[in-house]
Amino acid sequence: MSTTAEARLMDGSGLARRLVEETAARAAELTRRTGKEPCLATVLVGEDPASVTYVRMKRARCEKAGIRSRHVELPATTTTEELVAALRDLSDDPDVHGILLQHPVGRHIDERAAFEAIAPEKDVDGVTTSSFASMSFGLPGFVSCTPGGIMRLLDAYDVDPAGKRAVVVGRSAILGKPAGMLLLARNATVTYCHSHTPAADLSAAVREADIVVAAVGRARFIKGEDIKPGAVVIDAGYNEGNVGDVDFEPAAERAGLITPVPGGVGPMTIATLLAQTVDAAERQLGTTTA
């Protein structure tokens, strides 16, 4: 008997597989009805090896799901203006339904300006300010893929955030901040912790939390002993050595539900990207009123 098998594992890989199957079926149906495949444009600036790998993986997943991908590779010397122009062209292109800008882009590029060049109706990665506001106000629109994947995981395990205390550790524009807003929209009491939160306050906040979302990018940053017995622990970190942001074994001894790393949040991120690409294609090709 394992000493760390107290918590139920949240099977992101399995849930993502089912979501991709549904998405592939929708893509096939859309292609059958309209003669057009849903298309995701992937934009890569430079040759950062991790970014190259991520984009290749996303494109391979698209292909398996019957989603065409159009790859745009730009040199590392690309200026903000050139990148914005490329993203505007894709925004205007009726054959492109979703746009993914692989980030981080180079430091010399104004990433926010680049994101904002993506038309909101094609922002299937949920990176524009328009998408953030939609998430925050419960308006129609796309969600950031990792927070969206987290909400799908909670739903799949019948975790209703309403009235629960949630802590989000991390406040990045496409992960921590929108994750907190989505939990708030679902009526959780939400606390944001981050790099300026004193360690004692972080511990106190985690100790009270029914739902912990770790999105800080620091290996084993969340101590297992701080997890409240029975809490739901969502680890969105993915650090060197396949290690998450939560110290898994001691956390699993206390949690009610916990995501493994890998195999938890990660697969849900890509699955959400694919699902939203087909959502976008359906809307743009006029086969849904949603």
Place this chain on the structure above:
Amino acid sequence: MSTTAEARLMDGSGLARRLVEETAARAAELTRRTGKEPCLATVLVGEDPASVTYVRMKRARCEKAGIRSRHVELPATTTTEELVAALRDLSDDPDVHGILLQHPVGRHIDERAAFEAIAPEKDVDGVTTSSFASMSFGLPGFVSCTPGGIMRLLDAYDVDPAGKRAVVVGRSAILGKPAGMLLLARNATVTYCHSHTPAADLSAAVREADIVVAAVGRARFIKGEDIKPGAVVIDAGYNEGNVGDVDFEPAAERAGLITPVPGGVGPMTIATLLAQTVDAAERQLGTTTA
């Protein structure tokens, strides 16, 4: 000796007066240099007595500060489409620098659609999703006036939110949510409480808070006994009988700094509106590079 004079009062009226004086000086200078007065368009739908009073008060303050106001009155039967069209016209009008839609508008109107018809560069009341995202991401843009007034109050009393625990009670789109985002941008650890937060969790969150922002619209909802000794208490409520959201007397016995109601947050809201109107006019008339 008063039994309730433990806390220092945060003098919103005095601070607002100074801000309005500065704003009036800027307005006069702008008019002198460009020959054009800064202009705020106020839009009122229907004849709700409270709304009529608020708009009249805002216009009177504009006049005193050397800001022209253009008043647009629409009948209660105005449709969303008609209101959107009116706001778009004002957005396109080069003689209008800021736009205020008095809200709430009637229930038959899609308020969000109306807000979104305001050009972000004229959104001096900070109600558009664009302004919300700017506040959330620390980008240039206008702030919602009440949260913006709150931040000015904190600054005036040298309260640095960084590393402090802040609780925001309420999550409306133009008060609670942006107030929390502004505090988060200033590096506070922020907790959002609201109508789905159980009473015990609300008490617990308030008890731990160094900064309490009450923005819930329920008289004396925040109990004085929950205030942490020395905390900064910002009461953005204004309920029947001139009563705030915080039970003032017991809270003042424990707080380090507290806003009175009236005379705390309220005056700062209008002063922020005026200041942002002149900011907008300066930018549109090209007299600043900000």
